Amino acid sequence: MDIKDLLVKDAMIMDLKATDKRGAIDEMVQKMYDAGRISDIETYKAGILKREAQTSTGLGDGIAMPHAKNSAVKEATVLFAKSKHGVDYESLDGQPTYLFFMIAAPEGANDTHLQALAALSRLLIDPDFVAKLKAADSPDEVQNLFDTAEKAKEAEEKAEEQAQAEQQLKADNRKYIVAVTACPTGIAHTYMAEDALKKKAKEMGVDIKVETNGSEGIKHRLTAEDIARADGVIVAADKKVEMDRFDGKELVNRPVSDGIRKPEELIDLALSGKAPVFRGAGGAGSDAAEEASDNGTVGQRIYKDLMNGISHMLPFVIAGGIMIALSFMIDQFMGVPQEHLAKLGSYNQAAGWFNQIGQAAFGFMLPVLAGFIASSIADRPGLVAGFAAGALANAGGAGFLGALVGGFLAGYVIQFLRKVFKGLPKSLDGIRTILFYPFFGLLVTGFLMLLINIPMKAINDALTGFLTGLGGANAILLGALLGGMMAIDLGGPINKAAYVFATGTLASTVATGGSIVMASVMAGGMVPPLAIFVATRLFKNKFEQSQIDAGLTNIVMGLSFVTEGAIPFAAADPARIIPSFVVGSALTGGLVGAFGIKLLAPHGGIFVVLLLSHPILYLLFVVIGAIVSGLIYGFLKKPVAAK
Secondary structure (H helix, E strand, O other), rough: OOHHOOOHHHHHEEOOOOOOOHHHHHHHHHHHHHOOOOOOHHHHHHHHHHHHHHHOOOEEEEEEEOOOEEOOOOOOOOEEEEEEEEOOOOOOOOOOOEEEEEEEOOOOHHHHHHHHHHHHHOOOOOHHHHHHHHOOOOHHHHHHHHHHHHHHHHHHHHHHHHHHHHHHHOOOOEEEEEEEEEEEOOHHHHHHHHHHHHHHHHHOOOOEEEEEEOEEEEEEOOOOOOOOHHOEEEEEEEOOOOHHHHHHOOOEEEEEEEEEHHHHHHHHHHHOOOOOOOOOOOOOOOOOOEEEEEEEHHHHHHHHOOOHHHHHHHHHHHHHHHHHHHHHHHHHHOOOOOOHHOOOOOOOOHHHHHHHHHHHHOOOHHHHHHEEEHHHHHHHHHHHHHHHHHHHHHHHHOOHHHHHHHHHHHHHHHHHHHOOOOOHHHHHHHHHHHHHHHHHHHHHHHHHHHHHHHHHHHHHHHHHHHHHHHHHHHHHHHHHHHHHHHHHHHOOOHHHHHHHHHHHOOOHHHOOEEEEEHHHHHHHHHHHHHHHHHHHHHHHHOOOOOHHHHHHHHHHHHHOHHHHHEEEHHHHHHHHHHHHHHHHHHHHHHHHHOOOOEEEOOOOOHHHHHHOOOOHHHHHHHHHHHOOOOHHHHOOOOOOOOO
């Protein structure tokens, strides 16, 4: 199937009207539906947004390639759209986007479809071709451009294959590197990074072989001979790839976007002799436990391991916490006798069902946290010891902090055991992974946790007592501190630290009506996007029209407790906007703490307002913080220069 067969003329937009990312997606998805290429708008759009949540498909240089593969797609299609004035698509280079290729692949897409999509990605590396697309005025012209370019590309690839064969025969002394490219969906970024690396290597006089880990499987798989011959290795991937085979090689490990945008930097570093030497996990049947990193400081590795545990834990906390909160609401609605208030949340049968389901999910919180911290450190062998460490922390009263410590402990115990068993005969490799690591890891971690639980339980009990009796100046200061932390880096490490601390207080405060800390954190996190809305409404002369339009979307994000909605504004003017956010968020968090407002749910924003002890007062404090931040930012921001 040729690219022109996928580029349907009925699914082209030659003058895209949208000015922001969400509007552009909506307009393109609607066109895809109108052209009869998808059967359900919401299902397909959900796939597009899920991919965008991982990393923007705005590749830079004015190009974006949103893509999804799901059941709503009737037939493989590439929608071409062109914007005359550019769209703020949150591209990797921060510049407007003018050309869009929305890729729709059905769930059963065969290799022919995917190969055609890969070819599309490769063509867009050519700046001359992109310039011609920007100047195209009709769907016919777009199709003809792709038809011509595709034929030229095929001829170029044949010539390249012939040249490589000749070079192999000559056995010259040119430098040789191998690379692996992969993105979460494996449709666009994977192949664009492949082509960018190959093109730059050719310009630099370097031989290269690139393995792609895409939706059509692994292509151009690197052989043991390829790796042994290579002077360096590049892994440009946003998902896990097979790493142990690179043991002992100098390896550059970067996101797939760097493969597209910084190929020369990656190639130079791979050949410089300064790249880290990768050390694999070693055991048979084991995936790579550690991946080399150019900037992998101890702090960054700890943060990555911690976030791996937290990202897997949060769905259990959020879903389970809301189910438990609903059980309290049901009992409050149905009524509970005064003498049975201790059974609130499980007194009536309906409430008991919700409570039982929520507690089941909540019960996995600590084992999952510890298990996936350990697996990030030691791969799958760490899961058994990690889950057990979390369960022991839960049973021993060590709580969230105990599970956190237990996860790191379990991971490093397995790493220690790897060194201990490294000298075993090769014939025992299989049993080492399925028996020695799980058994001895569980044995050592388990007994260490019994000791660690003693001080961790004391700390946890003290923290629980502090939070239970939180009031007055303590509640104000803690609420202000955590609320302000939510606004400092808008979803970064400091924001996450405050949020994770708050979710850890829920389990011990459910019986007393919820957590003041959780309420302060969610309120503080709602302020920044709402402050953007306030500022863009009250100070229109200080914003571009596209920013004013984006302000409208921020009201939805703010009300939904999506703090990250304010990131584009903060990135453009951090010196003025971050202090403005921190003041409003800290004020809101302090007010929530001062009035002792409690929250039973760990997420949801306005959608869980009924799970607050004082919902009207809470919303009032959020509005106050947003207005204060919006006014400060509005006064500090310079007016837009007249054109």
